Each structure stands twice: as structure tokens, then as C-alpha cells.
Amino acid sequence: MYHVKNTIKSQGFDALQIQKLVKNDALEILSISLEKGAIFPEHTSPTDANLIMLEGAIVFHINGEDYSMEAMEHLSFAKEEKHWVEAFKDSKFLIVR
Template sequence: MYAVNNTIASQSFDKLQVQKLVKSDVFEILTISLEAESIFPEHTSPTDAHLIVLQGDILFHINEKVFRIKTQEHFSFPKEVSHWVEANENSKFLIIR
């Protein structure tokens, strides 16, 4: 029932890495690591989502706007809107949707 793991800490910086931490009927949490100067290609989210940067500095591109999001910052975005992410430095972030 109770478990502690180090999935986020052990996730490598090798271009783009995506792992599902939690999946339930209500929400899911993804952990993403993005190597400096790498890109998470254009995609959409099936639900409204929240992005929390745990480490690093990313540029979030959506609706022809660019948002710089850094360590310990939070960003919300709507479902079904195309977006993509690029890393200014090695970065790790969570997607909660």
C-alpha cells in the first residue's frame, strides 16, 4: 500500500524520457526529463493539465506564445491545444492531468 521510490531521481537526461508515475480513473502523473537543447515534439493533452518544473529551465510553446518555466514553477494549460517544449538546460518536470 505504501511505497517510496526514486523514479524521478534516477531518470536520466538522455534526450527525452517519459515515464508514467501514477495512473488512476481520475488522473495521471507523468515524469519527464529533457536533456539540454532537446525538444519534446508537438503534441496535445487529452485533458487540462498542470506542469511543475522540478529541476531546470524550459520553454513551453503554445498558441504562438512562449513561456519560460524554471525550477519550482507551475504552469497550467488546456486540453487539445498543440504545444511543444524545449530545454534550456537539463530539466525534469511533472505533468499532472
């Protein structure tokens, strides 16, 4: 049986929100929302990952570089690289790893 879920659509903009959409042995997908001005603090990913912007505008900080991103843009990054994210607008993005 299939179920359509509205987890991403209903996820609010209240500071930093993280929802696990999928988790199995091969794949993890996280839905992340950041309120304008909020910061996702410095952290690392346990595996190589992809950030897929859905809406808003962020700056992705990694290895001393800043990457401005908006809706419908994509960025790949390596595991265990320290990074952090700052929202310039209410923003939603997916992390696929």
C-alpha cells in the same frame, strides 16, 4: 503497504524520457526529463493539465506564445491545445492531468 520510489530522482537526461508515475480513472502523473537542447515535439493533452517544474529551464510553446520556466514554477493549460517544449538546461518536470 507503502513504497518509496526514486523514479524521478533516477530518471536520466538522455534526450526525452517519459515515465508514468500514476495512472487511474481520476489522475495521471508523468515524470518527464529533457536533456539540454532536446525538444518534446508538438502534441496535445487529452485533458486539462498542469506542468510543474522540478529542475532546469525550459520554454513551453503554446498558441504562438513562449513561456520560460524554471524550477518550482507551475503552468496550467487546456486540453487539445497544441504545444511543445524545448530544454535550455537538463530539466525535469511533472505533468499532472
